[in-house]
Amino acid sequence: MDIEACRRSHGWFMEWFMDPVFKGVYPQFLVDWFAQKGAQLDIQAGDMELIAEPIDILGINYHIGTVARFKENQGLFDCEHVDIGYDRTDIGFKIYPDGFYKVLVDIKNKYGDIPIFITENGACYNDEPVDGRVQDDKRIRYYQQHLTELSRAIQSGVNIKGYCTWSLLDNFEWAFGYTKRFGLVHVNYNTLERTKKDSYYWLKSSRKIIGLKCETN
Known part of the structure; x- marks a missing residue:
């Protein structure tokens, strides 16, 4: 069941x-x-x-995964999500990097050699600048884990054509407004000053990690 x-x-x-x-x-x-x-x-x-x-291409957004089980009259599908202790981002999303690999391989197995572009992948962490630096180590770890799983998918034959982080800049999040930060670049919403986060520099130095072209300025 x-x-x-x-x-x-x-x-x-x-x-x-x-x-x-x-x-x-x-x-x-x-x-x-x-x-x-x-x-x-x-x-x-x-x-x-x-x-x-x-x-021409299939766009995939991946931020969150979950574990579930049967529960009668739970939602539309008699299915409930189970919290088994995954770490969470500052927006509350469970971090499940292995799910990134699994869903991409599942798509390949079900639909064949479809060109796929990762249109969103990223995490919310509300780190603020301290002495002109944003140390968002948790975001770096998130990208390390997810790019590793993306590399696994490529090695498994998934036809990945490109990858976009979410997001370059902190911006308006559709459900939480300006209270949640996903960007590689911190934006001061009062002055519009922009500060490149540690994750920006990490991604720039690691852009060849999955064998895809990735440009940062």
Whole structure:
């Protein structure tokens, strides 16, 4: 039951969106599940043909992973998340680097040699400048762990074409405004002064770590 519950929850984030694009159909196990819940798909003539038009590249955002298990009447999929003691960022996201590798390999196994661009990967830490320096060691460790897993995925044959950190600058976060900092460069929101964080310099010196071109100025 735990496996099926996790499959439903995971499928909602991946197969539900990717199967129509790459296979021209919705995943039947989720179609059946929604039917049990009283929801039926309303697919019009020509919908799937339009959805399944070839794409040039697949963009993936990865910040967080989780462990889950079956729990009846928990959410839409009878599935609950379990806290098993993972470290968390300052926004509360659980840090699960191995999940980065797993999801990329899973995509390759399900959909083949799709060109993938990592459009977001990063962590919130609210370190402030001290004597003109931002020592964000936790962010550096986050990138070390995740770039290692990305390198593993490349070595496993995943067709990674590029990688973007999130974000270059501290900026407006859609749910928390200016209270959460994801940037490699600290921004003083009162003066707009910018201070390159230690993670900026680390990433600049380590930009060849995964064999991808990465430019910093």
